[in-house]
Amino acid sequence: MSALHVEALRYSIHRQPILRGIDLVLAPGEFAALIGPNGAGKTTLMQCLSGVTAADSGRVRIGGHDLVADPVAAKRLLGMSIDPARLPPLLSVRECLRLFAGARGLPGIPSATLALCEALSLTPMLDRWIGHCSLGTRQKVGIVLGLLGEPPLLILDEPLNGLDPLSAYALKEHLRRLTGEHGTAVLLATHALDIAERFINRAMLMVDGTMHHDWSRQELKAIRDDPDRCLEQAMVEAMR
Ligand code: ADP
Ligand code: MG
Numbered sequence: 001m002s003a004l005h006v007e008a009l010r011y012s013i014h015r016q017p018i019l020r021g022i023d024l025v026l027a028p029g030e031f032a033a034l035i036g037p038n039g040a041g042k043t044t045l046m047q048c049l050s051g052v053t054a055a056d057s058g059r060v061r062i063g064g065h066d067l068v069a070d071p072v073a074a075k076r077l078l079g080m081s082i083d084p085a086r087l088p089p090l091l092s093v094r095e096c097l098r099l100f101a102g103a104r105g106l107p108g109i110p111s112a113t114l115a116l117c118e119a120l121s122l123t124p125m126l127d128r129w130i131g132h133c134s135l136g137t138r139q140k141v142g143i144v145l146g147l148l149g150e151p152p153l154l155i156l157d158e159p160l161n162g163l164d165p166l167s168a169y170a171l172k173e174h175l176r177r178l179t180g181e182h183g184t185a186v187l188l189a190t191h192a193l194d195i196a197e198r199f200i201n202r203a204m205l206m207v208d209g210t211m212h213h214d215w216s217r218q219e220l221k222a223i224r225d226d227p228d229r230c231l232e233q234a235m236v237e238a239m240r
Contacts, residue, residue: 001064003028003077003153003185004049009058011048018044019055020209028152028183031175033196035189035235036206042189045206046157049187050080062153076104080155081146084138089131093122093141096130097148104149113148119170120144136162143171150178154186161191172199197224197231205238213238 004026011019018041026032034042047053049060051067051074060067065074088096097109097117117123120140125133130141143159154175160168176199178184190196196203203220205213215223215234223229 005061007059009048009055011055018209022211026185028185029179030202031179031186031200032202032204033188033190033200034204040206041209042206043157046155049155077151078153079146079151081159082142084135084142087130087138092127092129094126100145100148106149116144116174120167152184156188158189193232205235
């Protein structure tokens with residue numbers, strides 16, 4: 001069973017097409033980067049996949065559950081990073097983690113979540129109000145909330161932006177472990193191609209609301225193994 005199955009997804013704003021028929025299947029254990037220029041529609045696609053935005057037509061299934069017909073079952077299998085601007089400023093980080101754990105039906109903050117907080121240097125911030133945290137810290141909180149309960153599908157919109165190098169590395173290693181050991185499927189929008197290249201096993205290039213190119217595990221390996229090639233160059237070639 002695929003972790004994510006998207007068919008012919010279309011979405012327009014004021015009659016302007018933003019998603020022009022997106023098809024995408026993600027298998028368990030796939031660590032896929034979603035790359036593409038600003039305005040390509042990556043964030044819009046991720047919002048449609050998580051049900052934040054309702055697509056005009058097409059179908060999204062998460063672990064076999066239809067996002068429209070069976071939203072509770074579908075969303076239970078999905079973790080999505082939270083936009084730092086949408087976090088409650090008057091809760092402490094710990095209170096916010098407890099709240100989200102409760103919403104996931106967990107009795108308390110899972111030990112794996114506290115371990116991830118430690119890896120991201122968030123432990124000293126746990127009892128600080130979110131409104132008093134720096135943007136980078138709030139971004140980490142948004143990521144940890146998305147990963148809470150280790151759902152089988154993770155959708156992360158530019159999670160590496162603004163993270164210090166140590167935390168970015170810790171997050172990538174954590175995601176690699178989840179995909180390798182737990183079979184978690186990850187769709188990660190990023191502009192950090194050099195970073196993406198070393199950790200992912202698939203890359204999708206989105207241009208102007210369409211999936212323009214899809215590099216498989218084997219193709220990425222060939223790019224990695226060739227000292228004269230890199231994903232950045234392959235992306236530029238694919239866009240010509
Ligand atoms: P990306 O994440 O790839 O940079 P987005 O999904 O944010 O792209 O945006 C895709 C396109 O949709 C852009 O052209 C953007 O201007 C447009 N868009 C996004 N949100 C809105 C909105 N609320 N109103 C009008 N246009 C929007
Ligand atoms: Mg975006």
